[in-house]
Amino acid sequence: xxxxxxxxxxxxxxxxxxxxxxxxxxxxxxxxxxxxxxxxxxxxxxxxxxxxxxxxxxxxxxxxxxxxxxxxxxxxxxxxxxxxxxxxxxxxxxxxxxxxxxxxxxxxxxxxxxxxxxxxxxxxxxxxxxxxxxxxxxxxxxxxxxxxxxxxxxxxxxxxxxxxxxxxxxxxxxxxxxxxxxxxxxxxxxxxxxxxxxxxxxxxxxxxxxxxxxxxxxxxxxxxxxxxxxxxxxxxxxxxxxxxxxxxxxxxxxxxxxxxxxxxxxxxxxxxxxxxxxxxxxxxxxxxxxxxxxxxxxxxxxxxxxxxxxxxxxxxxxxxxxxxxxxxxxxxxxxxxxxxxxxxxxxxxxxxxxxxxxxxxxxxxxxxxxxxxxxxxxxxxxxxxxxxxxxxxxxxxxxxxxxxxxxxxxxxxxxxxxxxxxxxxxxxxxxxxxxxxxxxxxxxxxxxxxxxxxxxxxxxxxxxxxxxxxxxxxxxxxxxxxxxxxxxxxxxxxxxxxxxxxxxxxxxxxxxxxxxxxxxxxxxxxxxxxxxxxxxxxxxxxxxxxxxxxxxxxxxxxxxxxxxxxxxxxxxxxxxxxxxxxxxxxxxxxxxxxxxxxxxxxxxxxxxxxxxxxxxxxxxxxxxxxxxxxxxxxxxxxxxxxxxxxxxxxxxxxxxxxxxxxxxxxxxxxxxxxxxxxxxxxxxxxxxxxx
Numbered sequence: 034x035x036x037x038x039x040x041x042x043x044x045x046x047x048x049x050x051x052x053x054x055x056x057x058x059x060x061x062x063x064x065x066x067x068x069x070x071x072x073x074x075x076x077x078x079x080x081x082x083x084x085x086x087x088x089x090x091x092x093x094x095x096x097x098x099x100x101x102x103x104x105x106x107x108x109x110x111x112x113x114x115x116x117x118x119x120x121x122x123x124x125x126x127x128x129x130x131x132x133x134x135x136x137x138x139x140x141x142x143x144x145x146x147x148x149x150x151x152x153x154x155x156x157x158x159x160x161x162x163x164x165x166x167x168x169x170x171x172x173x174x175x176x177x178x179x180x181x182x183x184x185x186x187x188x189x190x191x192x193x194x195x196x197x198x199x200x201x202x203x204x205x206x207x208x209x210x211x212x213x214x215x216x217x218x219x220x221x222x223x224x225x226x227x228x229x230x231x232x233x234x235x236x237x238x239x240x241x242x243x244x245x246x247x248x249x250x251x252x253x254x255x256x257x258x259x260x261x262x263x264x265x266x267x268x269x270x271x272x273x274x275x276x277x278x279x280x281x282x283x284x285x286x287x288x289x290x291x292x293x294x295x296x297x298x299x300x301x302x303x304x305x306x307x308x309x310x311x312x313x314x315x316x317x318x319x320x321x322x323x324x325x326x327x328x329x330x331x332x333x334x335x336x337x338x339x340x341x342x343x344x345x346x347x348x349x350x351x352x353x354x355x356x357x358x359x360x361x362x363x364x365x366x367x368x369x370x371x372x373x374x375x376x377x378x379x380x381x382x383x384x385x386x387x388x389x390x391x392x393x394x395x396x397x398x399x400x401x402x403x404x405x406x407x408x409x410x411x412x413x414x415x416x417x418x419x420x421x422x423x424x425x426x427x428x429x430x431x432x433x434x435x436x437x438x439x440x441x442x443x444x445x446x447x448x449x450x451x452x453x454x455x456x457x458x459x460x461x462x463x464x465x466x467x468x469x470x471x472x473x474x475x476x477x478x479x480x481x482x483x484x485x486x487x488x489x490x491x492x493x494x495x496x497x498x499x500x501x502x503x504x505x506x507x508x509x510x511x512x513x514x515x516x517x518x519x520x521x522x523x524x525x526x527x528x529x530x531x532x533x534x535x536x537x538x539x540x541x542x543x544x545x546x547x548x549x550x551x552x553x554x555x556x557x558x559x560x561x562x563x564x565x566x567x568x569x570x571x572x573x574x575x576x577x578x579x580x581x582x583x584x585x586x587x588x589x590x591x592x593x594x595x596x597x598x599x600x601x602x603x604x605x606x607x608x609x610x611x612x613x614x615x616x617x618x619x620x621x622x623x624x625x626x627x628x629x630x631x632x633x634x635x636x637x638x639x640x641x642x643x644x645x646x647x648x649x650x651x652x653x654x655x656x657x658x659x660x661x662x663x664x665x666x667x668x669x670x671x672x673x674x675x676x677x678x679x680x681x682x683x684x685x686x687x688x689x690x691x692x693x694x695x696x697x698x699x700x701x702x703x704x705x706x707x708x709x710x711x712x713x714x715x716x717x718x719x720x721x722x723x724x
Contacts, residue, residue, distance in 0.1 A: 054069075054070075054073065054103070054104060055069045056069040056070035056073065056104075056349075056354075057104055057354065059355050063346060063349035063350040064346060064349075066345075066349045066354070067342055067345035067346045067348075067349050068342065070103065070105075070345055071338060071341055071342050071345060073103065074103065074341075076334065076337075077320065078100055078103070079337055079338070079341050080320040080323045080324065080337070081098070081100070081320060082097060082100075082105075082310070082341060082344065083304075083309065083310060083311060083315075083318040083319075083320075083323060083340070084097070084310070084311050084314065084315030084316075084318050084319055084320070085097050085110075085310060085311060085312040085313045085314065085315070086098055086313065086314070087313050087314035087315075089120075089313070091360065091362075092109060092360065092362075093109055093110060093111035093120070093159075093161050093360075093362065094110060094111050094112055094118065094165070094292070094313070095110045095111075095292065095312045095313040096108060096109045096110060097110075097310060104354060105354075106162070106348075106353060106354065106356075106358045107358065108162060108163055108310075108348075109160060109161040109162055109163060109358070109360065110161070110163035110165055110211070110289075110312070111156065111159070111161045111163070111164070111165060112165050112166075112424040112425070112426075113165055113166055113182075113424045113425050113426070113427070114132065114133050114165075114166040114167055114168050114182045114184075114424070114425050115129060115130055115131070115132050115133070115182075115420055115421070115425050115426075115427050115532070115534065116128050116129045116130050116152065116155070116427035116534075117152075117155050117156055117159055117161070117366065117427065118424070118425075118426055118427055119362065119427075119428065120362060125428055125429070125430050125431075126363070126364070126365040126366060126367060126430060127155055127159075127366050127367055127427060127430065128151065128155060128366065128367045128368075128371040128372060128375055128427075128429075128430065128534075128535065129375070129416075129419065129420050129427040129428070129429040129430070129432070129534045129535040130148055130151070130152070130374075130375045130378060130427075130534045131148075131375065131378045131379050131382050131530075131531070131532065131533045131534045132181045132182060132420065132421055132425060132513070132531055132532040132533075132534070133166075133167060133168050133181065133182045133183050133184040133425075134172070134180060134181045134182070134183055134184070134186060134513070134514065134531045134532070134556060134557070135181075135378070135379065135382040135530060135531035135532060135533055135534070136148065136184055136195060136199070136378065136382060137183065137184050137185065137186040137191050137192070137195055137556035138186075138382040138383075138384050138529075138531060138553040138554060138555065138556050138612075139195075139378065139381040139382045139552075139553055139668075140191070140195075140553070140554050140556075140645040140666055140668055141195075141381055141668050142194045142195055142197070142198035143198065144377070144378055144381055145184070145195040145196075145198040145199040145202070146198040146199065146201055146202040147202065147374055147377075147378075148199060148202065148374060148375075148378055149198065149199035149200065149201065149202020149203040149204075149205075149210075150202040150203070150205060150206060151202075151370075151371045151374050151375075152164055152166075152199075152202070152203050152208075153202060153203040153204065153205065153206025153207070153208040154206050154366070154371075155366040155367075155371065156203075156206075156208045157206055157207060157208055157356075158361065158364050158366045159360070159361055159362055159364055159366060160358055160359050160360035160361045160362070160364075161208070161360075162207075162208055162209060162353050162356075162358060163208065163209045163211060163253075163254070164203050164208050164209065164210050164211065165211050165213065165256065165424065166199075166203075166210065166211065166212075166213065167184050167195075167196045167199050167200065167210070167212060167213075168182040168183050168184060168185075168213055168214065169183070169184060169185050169192045169196050169212050169213070169243035169244055169247060170182075170183050170185060170213075170214055170217075170218055170219055170240075171183070171185050171186075171187065171189065171192070171219060171239055171240055171243075171593060172185065172186050172187050172219075172514065172556075172557050172594065173219040173220075173573075173587075173593055173594075174219070174220065174566075174568055174572075174573045175483075175486055175514055175515040175557070175558075175560065176220075176482045176483040176484070176485070176486070176514075176573070177219060177220055177221070177482060177483075177514065178220075178221035178477050178478065178479065178480065178481050178482040178483060178513075179221060179421075179423070179425070179477075179479055180477070180513060180514040180557070181421040181425065181477055181513035181514060181531060181532050182421065182424070182425045182479075184196045184199065184243075185243050185556075186555075186556025186557045186594075186609075187556065187557050187558060187593060187594030187595055187596075187609050188556070188594070188595075188609070188663045189238075189239055189240070189242035189243045190242075190663050190664065190665075190666070191556055191663075191666075192242075192243030192246075193242060193243045193245065193246030193247075194246065194666075196212065196243055196246065196247055196250075197246045197247055197249065197250035198250075200212065200247055200250045200251070200252045201250050201251070204251065204252075204253065204351055207351055207352045207353070207356055208351070209253035209254055209347060209348075209351055209353070210252050210253060210254070211252075211253070211254040211255065211256050211289060212243075212244060212247040212252045212254070212255050212256070213255070213256035213258070213291070214256055214257070214258035214259075214267075214291060215244055215255045215256060215257050215258060215267065215273070215274075215278065215288075216229075216236070216240055216241060216244070216257075216258060216262055216267055216273050217229035217231060217236070217240055217258070217260060217262050217267070217587075218258035218259065218260055218267075218291075219240075220482055220573060220574055220575075220585065221479065221480055221481050221482045222481075222482045222573075222574035222575070223574060223575060223583040224259050224260055225259050225260075225293075225297075226259075226260075226261070226297075226582050226583055227260050227261065227574075227575050227582070227583040227584065227585055228260065228261035228262070228263065228264050228575075228581075228582065228583065228584045228585065229260055229261065229262050229263075229585050229587060230263055230264070230584055230585065230586050230587060231262070231263065231587035232587070232590060232693070233691065233693045233696075234590075234591070234690065234691045234693050235587060235590045235591055236262075236273075236277075237277070237281075237691040238591060238690065238691050239591065239593060241273075241277055241282070244278070244282065245282050248278075248282045248283060248284045248286075251350075252284075252286060253286045253287070253347035253350070253351060254286050254287050254288070254289055254347065255278065255284065255286065255287075255288050255289070256288075256289050256290070256291055257270075257274065257288055257289070257290055257291065257294065257308060258291055258294065259291050259293070259294045261582075264581075264584075266294075266297050266298050266303075267294070268288075268290045268291075268294050268295060268297075268298050268303050268306075268308045269298040269299055269302040269303040269306050269308065270306055271302075271305070271306045271307075274288060274306040274307030274308065275305070275306050275307050276696075278307060279307055281696075281697075285343065285346060286343055286346070286347045287309040287310065287340065287343040287344040287347060288307050288308045288309050288310075289308075289309065289310040289311075289312055290303075290308060290310065290311050290312050291312070292312050292313050293312075293313070295308070295311030295312070295316055295317050295318055296316045296317060298317050299317070300317045300318060300322040300323060300325070300326050300332070301326040301329075301331035301332040303317065303318065304318065304323070304326070304332055304336060304337070304340060305331075305332065305336060307340075308340075309340040309341070309343060309344060310344070323337070365430075367430040372535070372536055375534050375535060375536045376536035376539050376540045376543070377540075378534070379530060379533035379534055379536050379537060379540035379541075380540040380541075380543045380544055380549040380551075381549070381552065381553060382530060382531065382533060382553050383528055383529070383530045383533075383540065383541070383544045383549075383551050383553050384528060384529050384530075384551070384553040384554060384555055384611070384612040385526070385527075385528045385544075385551040385553070385612060385613040385614065386518075386521070386527040386528055386529060386555075386559070386607050386611065386612075386613070387521060387524075387525075387526055387527040387528075387613070388525070388526045388527075388613050388615075389525050389526065390525060392504075392505050392506070392507060392525035392526040393507060393526045393544075393545060393547070393615065394544075394545060394546055394547030394615060395468050395505070395507070395545050395546055395547075397442070397443040397444070397447070397546055398443075398467075399447075399466075399467030399468065400447070400448075400449065400465070400466045400467050400468075401439055401443075401447055401448045401449070401466060401467065401468045401469070401470060402448075402449055402450075402451050402462055402463060402465070402466035402468075402469045402470070402499075402503070403435050403436055403439070403448055403449065403450050403451065403469075403470050403471075403472065404451050404459065404462075404463070404469065404470070404471045404472070404495055404496075404499055405471045405472035405473055405474070405492060405495060405496075405509075406418075406472070406474060406492065407435075407472040407473070407474040407511050408434075408435045408436070408450055408451075408470070408471075408472040409434065409450075409452075410434045410436060410437075410450060412429075412431070412432055415432045415434060415537075416428060416429055416432055417474075417476050418472070418474045418476075418511045418532075418537075419432055419511065419532055419533055419534055419535060419537045420532055420534065420535075421476075421477050421478055421479075421513055421532050422476065422477065422478025422479060422480075423478045423479020423480055424479050425478075425479065426478075427534075429534070429535035430535060431535065432535045432537065432538075433535065433536050433537060433538030433539045434538045435448070435450075435470060435472055435509075435537075435538050435541060436448045436449070436450050436538070437538045437539075438537070438538030438539045438540070438541055438542035439470075439538070439541075439542050439545070441539065441542065442539075442542040442543070442546050442548070443542075443546065448470075449466075451463075454491065454495070456494060456495070456498045459495055459498050459499060459502075460498050460499070460501070460502040461502075463498070463499040463502035463503040463506070464502045464503065466503055467505065468503070468505040468506070468507070469499050469500075469502075469503040469505065469506045469507070470506075470507050470509060470545070471495060471496045471499050471500075471506065471507070471508045471509065471524070472509045472511065473488050473492045473493075473496060473508060473509070473510050473511070473512075473516075474488075474492070474510070474511040474512060475488055475489075475510075475511075475512040475513060475516055476513070477512075477513030477514070482574065483513070483514070485563060486515055486516050486517045486560070486563055487516070487517050487563070488510075488512075488516055488517070493519060493520050496508050496520040496523065496524060497520045497523040497524075499524075500520065500523035500524035500525070501523055504525060505525055506523075506524045506525050506526070507524065507525065507526040507527070507528070507545065508520065508521070508524040508526070508527045508528075509528055509529070509530065509541060510527070510528070510529040510530070511529075511530055511531070511532060511533065511537070512529060512531060512532070513531070513532060514531075514557060515557050515558060515559050515560060516529075516559065517559075517560070517561075517562070517563065517606075518559065518606065518607075521606075528544070528551065529555075547615060547640075550614055550615045550616060550640055550641065550642040550643070551612065551613065551614060551615065552612065552614060552642060552643035552644065552645065552668065553612050554610050554611060554612035554645045554647075554712065555607060555608070555609055555610060555611050555612060555712075556609070557594060557609060558594050558595055558598065558605045558607070558608055558609045559605065559606050559607035559608075560605055560606055561604075561605065561606040565603070565605075566589070566597050571584075571585075571586045571588070572585065572586055572587070572588055572589065573585060591658065591659050592659055594609055595608060595609035595610070595661065595713040595714075596659035596661060596662065597659075598713070598714070599659060599660045599661035599713065600659050600660055604714060605714065608712050608713050608714040608715075609712065609713045610645070610647050610663075610711070610712035610713045610714075610715075611711075611712040611713075611714070611715070612645070612711075612712070614638070614640075614642045614643075614644065615638070615639075615640050615642065616636055616638030616639060616640040616641070616642040616673065617636075617637055617638035618634055618635065618636055618637065618638070618642075618644040618671070618711070619634070619635040619637045620632055620633070620634060620646075620709060620710065620711075620717035620718050621633045621635070621718070623707070623709055623718035623719070623720050624720060625707060625720055625721075625722045628682060628683045628684070628722070629680055629681070629682055629683075630648065630680070630681045630683060630707050630709075630720070630722065631678055631679065631680045631681075632646070632678070632679050632709055632718060633676055633677075633678055633679075634646060634669055634671065634676065634677055634678075634679050635671070635674075635675070635676040636671035636672065636673055636674060636675050636676075637674070638673065639673060640673055641670075641671070641672045641673055642670075642671065643668055643669060643670045643671070644668075644669050644671070644711065645666055645667070645668050645669075645711075646666065646667050646668075646669055646679050646709060646710075646711075647663060647665075647666045647709065647710060647711070647712065647713070648663070648664050648665035648666065648681045648683075648707065648708075648709050649661050649662060649663055649664065649707075649708045649709070649710075649713065649716065650662055650664045650683070650687065650688070650705050650706065650707055650708070650722075651705065651706035651708065652688075652690070652701055652705060653701055653702070653703030653704055653705065654703075655701075655703065656690050656701045656703075658690060661708070661713060663713075664681070664683060664687045664688075665681040665682075665683070665687070667679055667681075681709075683705075683707075683722065685698075685700050686698065688700055688701055688705060688724055689701060700724070701724065702724055703723070703724065704721050704722070704723050705721065705722040705723075705724060706719055706720075706721060706722075707719060707720050707721070707722050
């Protein structure tokens with residue numbers, strides 16, 4: 034291309050050309066600038082951008098060294114999904130937002146976008162230009178150790194809608210988002226070598242679907258995962274990277290390995306499949322290994338150019354080259370604004386599971402006694418109740434305690450903390466109060482799956498004891514996912530906030546006193562019993578085969594989460610989509626005109642509030658699909674007595690299945706049963722849509 038020659042010759046001759054480097058002309062479009070820069074590079078410079086740096090001294094969790102002579106800035110990457118995870122030296126200066134699963138419980142894409150904007154702002158203030166998130170993995174089994182990071186929960190539509198909105202928010206601030214973990218990284222047990230063995234239809238309809246929407250939203254990067262998919266390492270898997278991600282999904286950004294995942298791959302196979310950057314060190318994608326692959330002709334320079342072009346395209350598209358990047362890891366980025374967004378998100382993510390006899394909202398008078406380990410005023414201990422461990426960890430600037438939140442809302446002498454563990458004394462303290470709040474928790478972290486869904490027996494005993502002694506008892510669950518709730522019959526009200534971030538105490542007070550009418554809905558199922566879905570060892574955590582390592586069979590296929598309950602006619606303790614309000618909503622007049630299905634929603638209760646209207650579809654029998662699949666949702670805010678028409682547009686994509694013979698989406702024909710309601714097991718209206 035003659036237009037590229039001046040830049041190319043200037044670089045070969047060693048000329049600096051300062052502003053004369055054509056790719057630094059911000060009036061040109063990103064694609065043109067990326068091609069100009071690529072043409073101005075020699076092979077060694079290109080290959081230097083395939084490997085990250087192991088030494089993070091003075092840097093975030095990972096970085097790729099730029100080329101100052103070409104005005105290529107460093108790529109500074111950092112965790113994580115719940116906020117900027119600082120190095121140990123600067124632990125308490127960033128905002129801990131609600132975890133991904135809590136955000137999923139909000140069912141609110143607009144709110145996810147605002148959180149994304151805050152995350153992008155804090156990363157940029159720190160001098161970091163790559164946000165390692167969001168997590169879009171499906172919560173396939175309830176014991177997943179990193180379920181708390183997922184914005185997808187049990188349904189890909191949730192992850193698709195919320196993840197895309199958060200990505201847009203992050204990238205609107207000139208920071209690149211990196212959706213992860215692609216693909217099938219659904220367990221921590223043996224995550225470094227397990228093979229997730231899944232059929233193509235299930236893979237595309239459930240596990241790849243959130244990433245499809247991330248791509249449509251313009252996500253800059255995708256992180257490939259540690260595990261194998263159908264016996265091939267994810268980071269060298271041609272099927273899921275080249276064929277699905279680049280091909281079917283149309284991704285035009287760049288792929289980065291999870292930290293250390295590149296060590297297991299073949300150099301040429303990984304780059305040919307689609308991987309571009311190995312993190313955090315240069316092992317398999319080092320300059321030396323890449324040169325060897327080029328010499329052996331197992332890798333071509335055209336492929337190298339394509340991978341580098343993908344990186345530059347995104348860097349130019351989001352203004353990375355046009356910003357002066359300087360690391361400020363010590364910068365204090367938490368602010369009143371970020372705390373306000375975190376508090377709003379935590380309150381919107383609160384799911385009211387039970388409210389017998391109008392226990393909630395609480396009056397702003399009388400004595401409230403707070404029980405439970407996470408009712409603590411100790412900042413170190415409280416942090417483990419509001420954030421998860423590993424990549425998702427953020428040490429809060431200040432975690433608002435339950436008593437702080439209650440006192441700020443209702444007066445300094447309103448709330449007292451009872452640290453007793455002796456049940457006789459616990460009961461005595463509960464009887465002395467006008468209302469009681471019991472905070473139960475379950476920690477979780479990257480690197481280990483949960484052994485069971487039970488809360489510690491001591492916590493359960495306290496909850497039951499308090500509930501029996503104090504008629505106005507509220508149990509609050511802070512957990513990384515589903516838990517068993519055998520104490521629920523003993524308490525008047527029950528809610529979960531998952532891991533709500535640093536503003537937990539204030540957000541909880543907002544909900545308990547009715548300043549915020551709860552509108553969260555479960556993004557996962559809370560079962561009645563352990564292993565209610567009947568996972569075998571082959572299904573989770575997998576079995577070890579001679580000469581073939583660990584293998585997990587996704588033999589449930591499409592029957593994940595609430596789909597399994599619908600397919601087997603089972604009732605969950607608290608089903609997917611469930612969440613109560615302090616008001617009530619009437620559903621009426623469902624009708625489909627073409628592909629547009631409308632209904633009337635009326636707030637016929639005593640308060641203003643919001644309802645998440647959920648639209649499920651049952652496919653025609655020949656489709657061989659689960660009997661219930663979420664195909665739309667809307668969070669509708671209504672004043673007391675107000676009505677609105679809610680419309681769902683059912684697209685071809687909504688009514689298609691993945692055809693494994695054609696390797697493409699196939700629109701189904703016949704009668705679709707359209708069902709709408711307040712949860713997957715509270716469906717108020719249904720009609721038939723003929724296609």
